[in-house]
Amino acid sequence: MGKVDINKKQKKNALLQTAFDLFRDKGFAKTTISDIVSDAGLAKGTFYLYFKDKYDLRDKLIAHKAGQLFADAHHALLDQKFNSFEDQIIAVADYIIGRLNDDHGLLTFISKNLSWGIFKTAFENTLPDESLQFYDYIFEQMKKNSYVCPEPELMLFTIIELVGSTCYSCILYGQPVSVEEYLPYLHTVIRQILAGFLVQQPAQIETKTAS
Template sequence: MGKLESNKKKKKNALYTTAFDLFTTKGIAKTTISDIVESAGVAKGTFYLYFKDKYDIRNKLISHKTGELFYDAHEALLQAHLTDFNDQIHFIVDYILTQLEKDHNLLVFISKNLAWGIFKGAFEEKITTETDEDYHFYQSFLDLLALSGRTFRSPELVLFTIIELVGSTCYSCILYSQPVTLEEYKPYLHDSIDALLNTFSEKGDVCP
């Protein structure tokens, strides 16, 4: 990555970081573009190079933050050396839940603002790694599926359903320990994920 591209990336990341901090403390409605650029230390013109308005940066920020979560989970999975597809999915889910337990602001921000169009952008978000290689979580999901030899009806719908299940059912468990703590709920969650994967599996390709 050249110096110019590196500087652009730093400025964009500064805008993301600042916008996230302001959105999760002041709220989106009370945050202005002037607030974001002043805190980020960049010109307002720089903001408009990347974003149309504060709602555009909100949407892209959700995709960016979620994409980073997926990437970190994938990197951790590589170190776990798991070969069974279901085990790999359970590992990724547990990793992401652990991160959201550590960062309630991120959980609330994503859960309150995630809609289908943004969601699709999130798991297709291009993450540039430290080696400047591009990473897409959805493609890595398809790669894991291909290596497993399993086949599913509509892999995109499988991924969407799993993430919707995890997000909607774990939100209160993490924030309020209601109706039970996350640790108490996890066995039921993982049983549900296994059942979901079997439901979407092609005939004759169901795990016991």
């Protein structure tokens, strides 16, 4: 990445982070584009190089923050050992829920938008290549564990929607129970979802041809 590209990335990230802080503290409706560029120390024209309007920035910011969660989950899992693919998926869900439980401001901002649309936007258009590693990681691990999934994106969609909606209610409102109480049930449901989507292939046994 050249110096010009790095500078552009830094400016865009400054606008995203500044907007997030203002949306969280003042609220989306009360935050203006002028507020964002002023706090970021950038010219107003710079804003329109990256975003159409405040609503476009909000949508990209949701994708950006959600994408960061998945990228961080990927890095957190790299050095861990798991007994099964199912355990890996549950670890991803637990990591994301843990992060959102620690940062209610982030959860409130993302709200119920931790969905498949946000997931796809984040990984296709918003974040750098390292974020795509999580998406690739899931499918690599699926193959490594001798699984075939006829509808892999539908499987991920179901799990992401489930995690997003349930953790929102449990963390912010403790309804129907606290997130700690709910996790064992969530784990069971995730395993059932995976069982419905995955087909385990027989392990390939290497044979030596007699000479």
